Amino acid sequence: MRLIFLLSLTIFLFANCADSPERPAPVMTQSQHDAVNAESAALQAQKAAQAAAASVASPSVLHYYCSTHPTKGGDAQGACPDCGQALVHNQAFHNTPATPGAATPGAITPNPVPAAATNAAGVYHYTCSNGCAGGAAAQANCAVCGNPLAHNQAYHN
The missing domain is CATH 2.20.28 (Rubrerythrin, domain 2)
Structure with a gap:
């Protein structure tokens, strides 16, 4: 009995689906779609040109x-x-x-070479004002005592 009921319900549902309405006609024709797409592409190209002009120095x-x-x-x-x-x-x-x-776009500018902490004679450019051993290539604080490093004129001789 159940089988007959399920079979009749299935037939009834499929019979009703066959009477479904036709799909409505499209609102826009293919040529109208093409015209909108072309206009959109033209606007995108114009925006890209404006962005490129704005990025110029x-x-x-x-x-x-x-x-x-x-x-x-x-x-x-x-x-x-x-x-x-x-x-x-x-x-x-x-x-x-x-x-x-x-500068030309895409040109690579070399990084400046940092100054050496010591010259050829082994003299530090900046030394500790307390006389601690060592030094640095730039003004900073001493690694040993924390006092500021002083410029060493002997580095340039």
Whole structure:
């Protein structure tokens, strides 16, 4: 009995699905879709060109800028003059040459070689003001006593 009931229910459901309405006609034709896609591609190309033009070195690239007001900012970290929000560091500032044409894109600038702590004679550039052994290549604090290192003129002789 159950088998007959399940079989009749299945037939009834499939019979009702056969009478489902046709899919409605599309609102846009294929040529309209193509026109919208072409316009979208043109807008994307225009935005890419504007972004490329904006990335070219210009004196208006800010070192720090407001994320809410991108045209507001300055050369030092601080607060936005309009909303008081903390200014955000702009990495693009470091990617642009100081003067247009000063550096070519993709050019690798060599890192400066740090000065040696001692000269050829073994004399330290900076030595401890307390006379502790050792020294350094730059002004710092003594590794032994913590006092500031003093410039040693004998390094240059």
